[in-house]
């Protein structure tokens with residue numbers, strides 16, 4: 001089932017056309033990655049999906065319904081969760097408080113503690129540190145917490161804006177292991193990544209964006225078998 005369908009999307013900032021006619025679809029249970037250089041328009045697409053920037057033309061459909069004009073909170077209630085590049089967490093609160101707070105707006109019959117336990121399954125390193133302040137977390141751990149907070153809502157679609165940004169390789173291993181667990185358990189994820197190697201290993205479909213235009217849609221499995229791709233992006237002969 002197609003969960004999300006972005007068609008002919010245009011996003012502009014004054015005279016700058018950041019996204020020019022991009023179309024992307026996400027099927028339930030798939031991990032879809034958008035890759036591309038700085039300024040390609042990747043974040044603008046994600047923000048348009050979450051309703052954070054104005055769409056100049058084109059549409060965003062969610063489970064077949066046109067949600068292009070919907071407010072961000074309505075999209076969130078409909079099952080779309082967005083983890084921005086800035087990894088919003090409350091630094092003065094503990095890890096546990098951050099996670100529980102993420103569940104405070106859920107329906108009264110939702111067991112938030114159970115949801116928190118579920119989120120921690122994917123990022124077990126946080127489990128032993130629930131009483132520590134988020135301010136002490138490394139960049140990678142903060143990213144895990146930000147994703148964990150989004151998971152507490154049990155969204156149908158998890159949108160991640162450049163989860164690897166600024167993180168050391170060793171930290172990335174732990175983060176992407178968590179993302180791979182999410183994928184393997186059937187979560188639907190749309191992410192933007194500049195780290196092509198990580199994106200290819202995680203995703204089911206890869207969209208390459210340049211200058212606001214989708215240049216290519218690739219099958220990561222094929223790329224992983226392609227010798228020139230392996231040499232260029234994976235450092236393998």
Ligand SMILES: Nc1ncnc2c1ncn2[C@@H]1O[C@H](COP(=O)(O)OP(=O)(O)OP(=O)(O)O)[C@@H](O)[C@H]1O
Nearest residue numbers: 013016018036037038039040041042043044045194
């Ligand atoms: N609020 C804004 N006002 C003006 N221009 C913007 C704004 N946000 C983005 N842009 C411009 O739109 C273009 C696309 O930006 P966007 O952040 O979507 O790209 P990106 O692929 O996510 O880049 P990066 O990887 O550097 O985050 C760039 O030229 C950027 O400078």
